[in-house]
Amino acid sequence: MMVYLNGKLIDETAACISFDDRGFLFADGVYEVVHIYSRQFFEWDRHMARLQRSLEGIYLPHVDNDELTQGALTLLDRFDGDEGMLYLQITRGVHPRSHAFPPQDVAPTILMWIRPHQSFSAETIQQGVSVITVADDRWAKVWIKTIGLLPNVLAKEKAHKLGVFDAVFVRDGMVTEATSANIFIVRQGVLQTHPVTNYILPGITREVVLELARDRQMPISLEPFSVEEMYLAEEVFLTGTTTEILPVTQVDNKRIGTQAGGVSVSLLEALRQRAYSVS
Numbered sequence: 112m113m114v115y116l117n118g119k120l121i122d123e124t125a126a127c128i129s130f131d132d133r134g135f136l137f138a139d140g141v142y143e144v145v146h147i148y149s150r151q152f153f154e155w156d157r158h159m160a161r162l163q164r165s166l167e168g169i170y171l172p173h174v175d176n177d178e179l180t181q182g183a184l185t186l187l188d189r190f191d192g193d194e195g196m197l198y199l200q201i202t203r204g205v206h207p208r209s210h211a212f213p214p215q216d217v218a219p220t221i222l223m224w225i226r227p228h229q230s231f232s233a234e235t236i237q238q239g240v241s242v243i244t245v246a247d248d249r250w251a252k253v254w255i256k257t258i259g260l261l262p263n264v265l266a267k268e269k270a271h272k273l274g275v276f277d278a279v280f281v282r283d284g285m286v287t288e289a290t291s292a293n294i295f296i297v298r299q300g301v302l303q304t305h306p307v308t309n310y311i312l313p314g315i316t317r318e319v320v321l322e323l324a325r326d327r328q329m330p331i332s333l334e335p336f337s338v339e340e341m342y343l344a345e346e347v348f349l350t351g352t353t354t355e356i357l358p359v360t361q362v363d364n365k366r367i368g369t370q371a372g373g374v375s376v377s378l379l380e381a382l383r384q385r386a387y388s389v390s
C-alpha cells in the first residue's frame with residue numbers, strides 16, 4: 112500500500128516517523144476520516160472545514176487545504192477499490208521532547224492513507240447492535256478531532272469485554288455520543304440528538320442526517336437527552352463516517368423499541384442514495 116507522508120507518496124514499508132514526533136509523544140495532533148463511495152470522497156469540503164477548525168483548536172498554523180486535497184486525490188488514483196476510507200492525520204511535527212510548542216519553523220507531519228472499507232451487512236443493520244453506557248470522562252474540548260483517543264479506546268474495550276458493540280458516553284446524566292459516532296434517538300416521533308457544544312464531536316454524518324430528516328419534514332430536537340429517555344426511546348441509532356447509520360436495539364441490557372428502527376433504516380437508505388448520487 113502507498114501512503115502519503117509529508118508531500119510524498121511512498122510505500123508503507125518505507126514510511127518512517129521519528130520517535131520525537133509530537134503525535135507519538137503527546138498525541139499533539141488532529142485527524143479526519145473520509146468515506147469514499149464509488150471512488151469519490153463524501154462531503155470532502157465539510158471534512159476539510161472541520162479539520163481547519165481542529166487545527167485552530169490546537170493552535171497549529173494553517174495547513175494548505177489544496178495541498179491536502181491534491182495528496183488525497185493522488186492516493187485515490189492509486190486505490191483500486193470502489194469503497195474505502197481515507198485517514199488523514201496532522202501532528203505538530205518533530206522536535207526534541209518538551210511540552211512547550213516547538214519553534215514556528217518546525218513543519219507539521221502530514222500522513223494519509225486509503226484502505227478498503229466494508230459497510231455493515233444488511234443483517235447487522237436489521238438486528239441492530241447492543242451498547243453500554245459509561246461515564247464521559249473525556250476532556251472539555253471534545254469538538255476538536257484530536258488523535259488523543261485513549262478515553263474512547265478504553266470505553267470501546269470495556270464494551271467489547273462485555274460482549275457488546277460500543278459504549279455511549281454520559282455526562283451529568285445526559286447522553287453525549289458514542290466512542291466513534293454520534294447518537295440519535297426517536298422519541299414520540301421526534302428525532303433527537305445532542306446539540307453541538309464542547310462536549311461532542313460535530314459529526315459530518317450527524318449534519319447530513321439532520322439535513323435528510325429536515326428534507327423529510329421530520330420533527331427534530333437538538334436538546335440533550337437522559338439515559339432514561341434513551342431507554343424509553345422508540346429507536347436509538349449511531350451515526351458516523353465509518354458507521355453510517357447503525358440501529359441500536361439494546362442499551363445496558365434493555366431492549367429498545369420493538370424492532371430495528373424504521374426511521375433509522377429509511378435514513379440510512381437516504382444517506383446511501385445521497386452518497387452514491389453525488390459520486
Ligand SMILES: Cc1ncc(COP(=O)(O)O)c(C=O)c1O
Pocket residue numbers: 144263288289290291292293311312313314315316317350351352353
Ligand atoms: C467521538 C466521535 N463522535 C462522532 C463521530 C462521528 O463523526 P463523523 O460523522 O464526522 O464521522 C466520530 C467519528 O470518528 C467520533 O470519533
